[in-house]
Amino acid sequence: xxxxxxxxxxxxxxxxxxxxxxxxxxxxxxxxxxxxxxxxxxxxxxxxxxxxxxxxxxxxxxxxxxxxxxxxxxxxxxxxxxxxxxxxxxxxxxxxxxxxxxxxxxxxxxxxxxxxxxxxxxxxxxxxxxxxxxxxxxxxxxxxxxxxxxxxxxxxxxxxxxxxxxxxxxxxxxxxxxxxxxxxxxxxxxxxxxxxxxxxxxxxxxxxxxxxxxxxxxxxxxxxxxxxxxxxxxxxxxxxxxxxxxxxxxxxxxxxxxxxxxxxxxxxxxxxxxxxxxxxxxxxxxxxxxxxxxxxxxxxxxxxxxxxxxxxxxxxxxxxxxxxxxxxxxxxxxxxxxxxxxxxxxxxxxxxxxxxxxxxxxxxxxxxxxxxxxxxxxxxxxxxxxxxxxxxxxxxxxxxxxxxxxxxxxxxxxxxxx
Numbered sequence: 001x002x003x004x005x006x007x008x009x010x011x012x013x014x015x016x017x018x019x020x021x022x023x024x025x026x027x028x029x030x031x032x033x034x035x036x037x038x039x040x041x042x043x044x045x046x047x048x049x050x051x052x053x054x055x056x057x058x059x060x061x062x063x064x065x066x067x068x069x070x071x072x073x074x075x076x077x078x079x080x081x082x083x084x085x086x087x088x089x090x091x092x093x094x095x096x097x098x099x100x101x102x103x104x105x106x107x108x109x110x111x112x113x114x115x116x117x118x119x120x121x122x123x124x125x126x127x128x129x130x131x132x133x134x135x136x137x138x139x140x141x142x143x144x145x146x147x148x149x150x151x152x153x154x155x156x157x158x159x160x161x162x163x164x165x166x167x168x169x170x171x172x173x174x175x176x177x178x179x180x181x182x183x184x185x186x187x188x189x190x191x192x193x194x195x196x197x198x199x200x201x202x203x204x205x206x207x208x209x210x211x212x213x214x215x216x217x218x219x220x221x222x223x224x225x226x227x228x229x230x231x232x233x234x235x236x237x238x239x240x241x242x243x244x245x246x247x248x249x250x251x252x253x254x255x256x257x258x259x260x261x262x263x264x265x266x267x268x269x270x271x272x273x274x275x276x277x278x279x280x281x282x283x284x285x286x287x288x289x290x291x292x293x294x295x296x297x298x299x300x301x302x303x304x305x306x307x308x309x310x311x312x313x314x315x316x317x318x319x320x321x322x323x324x325x326x327x328x329x330x331x332x333x334x335x336x337x338x339x340x341x342x343x344x345x346x347x348x349x350x351x352x353x354x355x356x357x358x359x360x361x362x363x364x365x366x367x368x369x370x371x372x373x374x375x376x377x378x379x380x381x382x383x384x385x386x387x388x389x390x391x392x393x394x395x396x397x398x399x400x401x402x403x404x405x406x407x408x409x410x411x412x413x414x415x416x417x418x
Contacts, residue, residue: 024082031084032077035357038070039077047079053212060340060370063087067371074355081217086359087366091378091399093354094367097344098401098409106132106411109345109364110218117227120214122278124414125286132411139414141253142279146182146245168296172197175295179288183280184244192240196284233277241276250276287415290338297336298329301385308387327390333405335385340370342407369404378402 025044032039040048051057057065066076066087074090088094097105107128115121124135176190176197184192210228214221233241241247250272302309308328315324344365351358374382378398379389389396401408406416 026082028082028084029079031079032086035077035359037075037077037086037357038073039079040066042079045081047081047083049078049080049085063341063366063368064371064374067368067375074352075357080364083362083364084359085364085366087368089368089372090354091372091401093352094404095399095401095408096353097365098342098367098407098411101350102409102411104347104350105344105365107345107347108343109362110214112214112218112222115222115227116225117221118274119228119278119281119285122275123282123286136414138253139279139282142246142249143414145249145252167299168292171292171295171299175288175292179283183246183283184240188240188244192237192280193284193288195234195237196281197288200285200289233273237277238273241273241280244276246280247272247276250279290415293338294329294332294336298332301332301335302328305385308385312387323391324387327387330390331385331387334373334379334403335383337369337373337405339405339407339413340368342367342369342404367404372402372404375402 022044026042029042029047042048043050046053049059049062051062052059062078066078067089070076070089074088074093076087076089078085078087088097108126110126111128112120112123112126113128113131120126122135124132124139127135176193180188180190180193207228210221210226213226214228302312312325312328344367346359346361346363346365348361349358372378376382378396379402380396406413
């Protein structure tokens, strides 16, 4: 004891503990200040991410706001919880990060390889290194072998529809049928697809907290064995997957289903059924849900712009799809990108050639796709739905990295290849 009084000693210990905690959570708060990068003010425990954590603004809104506040700067900074986060707005810098210097920014930075969540540890979007290469090759092989037969026709999904209707609900019926036919086969119902889709769409407070923990403190997510989807599929799902088209394709592909199964250093089981379930979940979370949101946005824009709707319909009837329907979809992807922010982690100390900025290993990088797509510098009347801008009718010469609905570089979305 430093003093004879127990209360004085206790008070000193408490003050020291509080000082250490405060130093820990605010350690990087001056990171962008000393690098002369404009940044958002931070507060302890939340960093500058408090608007999103408290539900005041979404992460996209927060990044877009920073983007618009610094129109003359290549970069803007913030602190996510306690870790520095860099927002990059210059397309030349983005090109260098995602393509030219990809080796420095190949990681997503979450490190969920040891997670108890089978859907995450086999997820292409969270994998790094050799595992990412194996998953990518396996999924490309699976995609190349899947085909849809649609024996009964998609029109049956919409039978009985009349008058006012919820468009997103109708699209869900169509996509349930399409994904069921592609992945499971014609002789099963859509309940398995609906079960996983419902788990993704029902964003309860607990689910949001789990996602926050996964993105901010992945080590705790792994330590406590947290999962965002059911760790084990239901018996009905297992039975359906056993004889499904997806399982047969995985068996034919061969090497894809071996990823992580024989790794003796892992503390989890990862058998063929687990891989099939995680692949099915990947198709739903990263395929079904983005398709549903994009189609909903596309139909909304077509309903709001009758002239464009007529042109798109006419281009289909004339079998001239590339002329107008394609650019209509492209414009929908511009205005409603399914992934509004691309994140990467710097894997080693890096200096940006376009400036004197040097960042350290493990700093997170954000490419604000939604903000770039709606920047008047790249798109004239950016908030107007105008497919003709992609037919070179708006007179604007834009950077090739000012349009990133599928990302870019070696880790661009596998959906762009379909």
